[in-house]
Amino acid sequence: MTPPPSPLADRLARAITLAGPMSVAQFMAAANAHYYATRDPLGAGGDFTTAPEISQMFGELTGAWCTDLWDRAGRPAIAWVELGPGRGTLAPDAARAMAKAGLTPPMHFVETSPVLRAAQAQRIPDATWHDSVDTLPADRPLIVVANEFFDALPIRQLVKRDRWHERLVACQDTLFLPVAGKPVPDAVIPEPLRVAPPGAIIEACPDAVATMHALAGRIATQGGALLAIDYGYDGPLVGETLQAVRDHAPANPFDAPGEQDLTAHVDFTTLAAAAQAAGAVAWGPINQRELLGALGIDQRTAALARAAPDRADALIADRARLMDDMGTLFRALAVTAPGWPAPAAFA
Ligand code: SAH
Numbered sequence: 001m002t003p004p005p006s007p008l009a010d011r012l013a014r015a016i017t018l019a020g021p022m023s024v025a026q027f028m029a030a031a032n033a034h035y036y037a038t039r040d041p042l043g044a045g046g047d048f049t050t051a052p053e054i055s056q057m058f059g060e061l062t063g064a065w066c067t068d069l070w071d072r073a074g075r076p077a078i079a080w081v082e083l084g085p086g087r088g089t090l091a092p093d094a095a096r097a098m099a100k101a102g103l104t105p106p107m108h109f110v111e112t113s114p115v116l117r118a119a120q121a122q123r124i125p126d127a128t129w130h131d132s133v134d135t136l137p138a139d140r141p142l143i144v145v146a147n148e149f150f151d152a153l154p155i156r157q158l159v160k161r162d163r164w165h166e167r168l169v170a171c172q173d174t175l176f177l178p179v180a181g182k183p184v185p186d187a188v189i190p191e192p193l194r195v196a197p198p199g200a201i202i203e204a205c206p207d208a209v210a211t212m213h214a215l216a217g218r219i220a221t222q223g224g225a226l227l228a229i230d231y232g233y234d235g236p237l238v239g240e241t242l243q244a245v246r247d248h249a250p251a252n253p254f255d256a257p258g259e260q261d262l263t264a265h266v267d268f269t270t271l272a273a274a275a276q277a278a279g280a281v282a283w284g285p286i287n288q289r290e291l292l293g294a295l296g297i298d299q300r301t302a303a304l305a306r307a308a309p310d311r312a313d314a315l316i317a318d319r320a321r322l323m324d325d326m327g328t329l330f331r332a333l334a335v336t337a338p339g340w341p342a343p344a345a346f347a
Pocket of ligand 1: 032087148149152
């Protein structure tokens, strides 16, 4: 037996050996909690690069979206919230754009990683941090931004054999591998998917749905809006989207728990339905390309290039990454309080 590769892998291997296979969600939650708690994974030197890390324009245009909505809602005293702010790159870019229009709200970050909280505090020292959305201010409208947050939350998987089974993670020596667990009642499976062929996998993200439901409920009663940007699909659908990224390359999601980033595509239909069920209005999803186009990325690229002609080529390349490469892969979902105006780019 080869020695276990890390303390977390060792702990999970023991847990599985002694108590039996664990759910994919439990495995993914433990792996990502360790992963984010122990490193800054973002940027060229890390495992993956996100839109706010590519260009300041992404945060600025997000800030412009917030400002426009706030302005048309009558300029109320809001709290600005970011879910999973990573290195804290988007927030100052958004804050700069918001301040230009007179919006300087208190900033609240929902972040569980101590390493990333420290990075965020370098950029926005007077932010308030939260472990979950439950402790966000309850006395004012919330304008919430979430880029690549929902995709990091743990998913459960169900696999079809003769019937549908919960997919579990087993362990052989130090190798983690997915296996079919106990059968689940058909009632758990969205009706159109029940007839899928053997081998089919479906996913669900209870944490994402619960977080969206809680936030949308706050927004519906307190006022405000939410902008979530992620890669995803109009679910529920058959297909496995759980993936691992390490050093900017795909990896086996069941290898090296806690040492690589685990994500799953977001089911936008189910998230929008959760927002509506909580009394809020859901908009989209639209492509990131449509969002940034409507918010004026071309004008912003041109303005920045005029101000710094030596950076013009880099700015044009950054714009292309956001609009061409990521532009159709990533999509944006908006949520607003009933009675709030239609959000820019969605109406
Ligand atoms: N929004 C940033 C970072 C995306 S990475 C960007 O676009 O660059 C995912 C972020 O969500 C990280 O900050 C991670 O620590 C945080 N995160 C992951 N799971 C979380 C959870 N369950 N609760 C709060 N934050 C979480």
